[in-house]
Amino acid sequence: MAATVAVDNLNPKVLKCEYAVRGEIVIHAQRLQQQLQTQPGSLPFDEILYCNIGNPQSLGQQPVTFFREVLALCDHPDLLKKEEIKTLFSADSISRAKQILALIPGRATGAYSHSQGIKGLRDAIASGIASRDGFPANADDIFLTDGASPGVHLMMQLLIRNEKDGILVPIPQYPLYSASIALHGGSLVPYYLNESTGWGLEISDVKKQLEDARSRGIDVRALVVINPGNPTGQVLAEENQYDIVKFCKNEGLVLLADEVYQENIYADNKKFHSFKKIVRSLGYGEDDLPLVSYQSVSKGYYGECGKRGGYMEITGFSAPVREQIYKIASVNLCSNITGQILASLVMNPPKASDESYASYKAEKDGILASLARRAKALEIAFSKLEGITCNKAEGAMYLFPQICLPQKAIEAAKAANKAPDAFYALRLLESTGIVVVPGSGFGQVPGTWHFRCTILPQEEKIPAIISRFTVFHETFMAEYRD
Amino acid sequence: MAATVAVDNLNPKVLKCEYAVRGEIVIHAQRLQQQLQTQPGSLPFDEILYCNIGNPQSLGQQPVTFFREVLALCDHPDLLKKEEIKTLFSADSISRAKQILALIPGRATGAYSHSQGIKGLRDAIASGIASRDGFPANADDIFLTDGASPGVHLMMQLLIRNEKDGILVPIPQYPLYSASIALHGGSLVPYYLNESTGWGLEISDVKKQLEDARSRGIDVRALVVINPGNPTGQVLAEENQYDIVKFCKNEGLVLLADEVYQENIYADNKKFHSFKKIVRSLGYGEDDLPLVSYQSVSKGYYGECGKRGGYMEITGFSAPVREQIYKIASVNLCSNITGQILASLVMNPPKASDESYASYKAEKDGILASLARRAKALEIAFSKLEGITCNKAEGAMYLFPQICLPQKAIEAAKAANKAPDAFYALRLLESTGIVVVPGSGFGQVPGTWHFRCTILPQEEKIPAIISRFTVFHETFMAEYRD
Incomplete structure (x- = not known):
């Protein structure tokens, strides 16, 4: 008897479930990334920019030093017995690690x-x-x-x-x-x-x-x-x-x-x-x-x-x-x-009296201020494009612009058996390497189309992203304008 | 309108689910542990010995040094830029951490x-x-x-x-x-x-x-x-x-x-x-x-x-x-x-040619040899007790002795609305601080009774555990022997 596991006898709840943030477009992006590695120069871009997911460190954001110091000391508590760590770790990361270990029964970070x-x-x-x-x-x-x-x-x-x-x-x-x-x-x-x-x-x-x-x-x-x-x-x-x-x-x-x-x-x-x-x-x-x-x-x-x-x-x-x-x-x-x-x-970052506070605060403020600038720059850029309107990002890590797609593009999407915004996102990926998630993955008022784009690419890359996006959008509209 | 969440309208699958390894006896043990902290001396033992769960480091097993060195370096990769780490970390932990970071896109351990x-x-x-x-x-x-x-x-x-x-x-x-x-x-x-x-x-x-x-x-x-x-x-x-x-x-x-x-x-x-x-x-x-x-x-x-x-x-x-x-x-x-x-x-521990190999092997062999001795000592001790038979532990971290409970104990358990082996385990906990899981939590041939006891207490504690267990068991049997 052959094994009896097949899609038609799996749990139908699993089959019904969808998760666009890591869905079809992302899987396609991963394939393109492999292609870039094995055949450099074979695509019209040289990197994939994952704007599909709120994953800051994958796009170059650096971790906050104090947090990582404490984690390293807790992972290898033997370090706390060594004098040399004083030149490698901030004083408050050392005392915080000791405090945390004292809270853990048996100091056992592996239990x-x-x-x-x-x-x-x-x-x-x-x-x-x-x-x-x-x-x-x-x-x-x-x-x-x-x-x-x-x-x-x-x-x-x-x-x-x-x-x-x-x-x-x-x-x-x-x-x-x-x-x-x-x-x-x-x-x-x-x-x-x-x-x-x-x-x-x-x-x-x-x-x-x-x-x-x-x-x-x-x-x-x-x-x-x-x-x-x-x-x-x-x-x-x-x-x-x-x-x-x-x-x-x-x-x-x-x-x-x-x-x-x-x-x-x-x-x-x-x-x-x-x-x-x-x-x-x-x-x-x-x-x-x-x-x-x-x-x-x-x-x-x-x-x-x-x-x-x-x-x-x-x-x-x-x-x-x-x-x-x-x-x-x-x-x-x-x-x-x-x-x-x-x-x-x-939930308990360094306090003003702690040695790490100044550098911690500089890192935190730097990241948040840069995120705010990136959100603004992308919002302005999207809003300038033909048929796109974009609310501002008051918070979180995303913009969710609405895109008024020409009828011809909607028909081309239908012919390709895609939702119109998925069709747009796929074309964007194939032209620019930028990965966004179609609005249909999040739900939207029927008949409207959107995409979600994170504000997370590093700041120095934003101008190039905007210009690649703009060129793509203009070309797309030129092809499909009614 | 009052909030409508109550046990009788929760998902019945959740209500049906049981998980004895962290069930009633463990919750009771946690209460006793708090009592030991707030009222020392109020119980006939001074510590709770968690033999209910395969959690070696909670009972004092030390982590393998090499693994923790690598984790600490990966958690705080900035350390790899510092000369001083050579006196704090083994050479192969440093090279392994570098290898691993090179495998992670953007070296981002936080993505x-x-x-x-x-x-x-x-x-x-x-x-x-x-x-x-x-x-x-x-x-x-x-x-x-x-x-x-x-x-x-x-x-x-x-x-x-x-x-x-x-x-x-x-x-x-x-x-x-x-x-x-x-x-x-x-x-x-x-x-x-x-x-x-x-x-x-x-x-x-x-x-x-x-x-x-x-x-x-x-x-x-x-x-x-x-x-x-x-x-x-x-x-x-x-x-x-x-x-x-x-x-x-x-x-x-x-x-x-x-x-x-x-x-x-x-x-x-x-x-x-x-x-x-x-x-x-x-x-x-x-x-x-x-x-x-x-x-x-x-x-x-x-x-x-x-x-x-x-x-x-x-x-x-x-x-x-x-x-x-x-x-x-x-x-x-x-x-x-x-x-x-x-x-x-x-899945890829140090190899014989690596600097850490000797200490890694000594740690590994020491732990495994000690576990084997503990398994043997407990198996022998359980087998000596009246009404208990115990297969040997060929592997894993547990013994699962069968206990032939006197009819009087079974009746006492019934009166207390407990399964007989749960009744035994509860009495064991209250007398000795030793936490085991009743066989009924794992399933057993109807009419037989067991308990699961891990082999994980540190070796120097095993003789005392055996003697506390033996005294408890003899007292229990004296009380309930038919």
Whole structure:
């Protein structure tokens, strides 16, 4: 008997799941990159520029020195016994590494930790959250995770029983949400962000979608909010956040707050407010609203994607429900300790009195200021192009321009069996080596077309990218203009 | 409206899932540990000995120096520019770190990698597999994962459509399998290992269970084999492995080979053979048998549980099925880079010509020889106790003694609403601070009772553990003897 594994007998939820951020265009880009290595000069560009994913260090961003010093010392604690390290490491990285090791039972950075993460590191994170928000935070509410994604999967797994359970998700959205809902067999209930008001979140639309879903028999269990927005880059106004929280409380929804871009704010008139702070500011306590807040070491000014560190802070769940959350976390034993340490560091960076502070601050401010300049330069450049309009990036790491494609291009895409924006993105890749993700990978108002482009290429490359993009776009429009 | 999340409206698959390795007894142990801190002297012991989980470094095992040197240098690559490191790091750790950084695009240890893991590290792992087996291995078949568990979940997610899909799992089993099957909504089809032949795997029983499941309408999709065994510690004979492979091919089953204890062999007459090698030795190629082999940095002599490194090697799957596996891996972006680097190191440790080799070999041999002595000492001690029989640990990190409990103890357990072996383990914990996992957490022949105890406490503690255990057991038996 031949082996019986074939696509038509796999889990249909897996088949249904899509993840455009690493989808067809990226796989094609990887092939082109191999071609550049094996046959240099065979393509009209000499490198692939991955603007498809928020992966700063892959495009040359340097890690923050203090964080890496501490990680190296924790990875090889024998170093702490040696005098010579004083010339190689900052004094506060040495003392911080010692503090962290003292928090780890047996100083064992190679041991599985508590399923929620090392208690002392969770204490440090809770203290960082409390300073950020001005409200207490509790180590027992923190679950350290390998990046933010496993925490999102965990909550979907917990809440979704079958396709009659719905999760409200913004459109456009980060496709982790649609993928996770599909993998767990639930229903994505879309609400649309308003592009004309800078991707505003309108409660009236959310309410309409909720009621519509309920009328179809969907038990809507949670609302996902991504703030700052991905792929849309907006930063929610505080008033808007109050409305969202009250709405969730009134409708009995879990609020899943994706706050991984909390340190990526570029607009002078915008400020990040955590939903935890908003909830507590309203005087809501543990019995009022189940809230999950996600944070990650992959974003911010640190951009340590490869370390897979992150946490979720859960409040407002009953003890028996928390036990179930703990049990799922336990099945995976624990998140990686390097990522756990880094999560505690980003929530407690050097203080003004520390030796590293000046260099730390210079690195942080340098990265954030440069990201803001890059966001602006790309926004201006995109906005100048025929048929393209582009909201500004108030935060996060992306621009999500709308592109008005000529009918002829739409027909050419149809002939090639591609979505029009995927057709555009593929042509862009093949002409310039620039990888963006078509809007159809995130969801968009039907009949509109977009692409997501990160603001992450190093600053000195931005002018060349803009000029390559501009030439491509003009050529494309010349070919397809109606 | 109050929030609507309660245990009775959670995903019933989550409620069904159990994971005893971190279950009730461990949670109770954590409470006792806190009590020891806040009220020293309030318990009849002064430390908790976690023998519930294969977590060597939590009990004092030291990490292998070479591996940690390389990790520290990769975490903070700026060190490689400094002359002073020559007095702090071995020459081959420096050259290895440089080699590894050269394999990482942009030398960026903080970037997301390819969804399967960094290509150069997968090449190194494939080369390590090829040396181990004497058959070629391919980097495209390697998926680096955060420990072995995520790879197990991935395959369960892929294969299980509904409760009519079954997975053959040994009983006793490592409860990751039952938990993962429960979470994905499939049916666990048990086959029993034969305790009287040293936990032998008998194809005739597997076949009987397969046929029985099929007669109940179950579509049995895969066979899980854990070799060396967990919790049972046996090492499969080569001939037995040939039979297993032929059986899977004949019956059209995917073979899921948990080989994470491949370097933990203590019996002189036993040797580890990977299923990949067995499959290729039979002349089977890509069209004959879908095989997944799991490896982890958490086990072996390295025991780096907290680093969450591991891989699965998949062979015998069609291209369209592999695309689905790749897609699921992509949704989680990538495994942590520290774990990826460590996985490449354990599959390519220092060679005889390297500066570190002598100290590396001394550390490795010291750990493995000590584990073998501990396994033997505990096996002898358990076997001496009234009503306890204990197979030897040929490999892995566990003993799984059978305990013949007096009827009176069974009744006392019933009165306390506990399984008899859980009752015994709880009493053991409360009397001695020793944490073991009841056999009921792994599955066992109905009416028999066991516990799993790791061989991991440091060697100098073993005599005291044996004497505390012996005193407890004698007292327990005196209390409950029929």
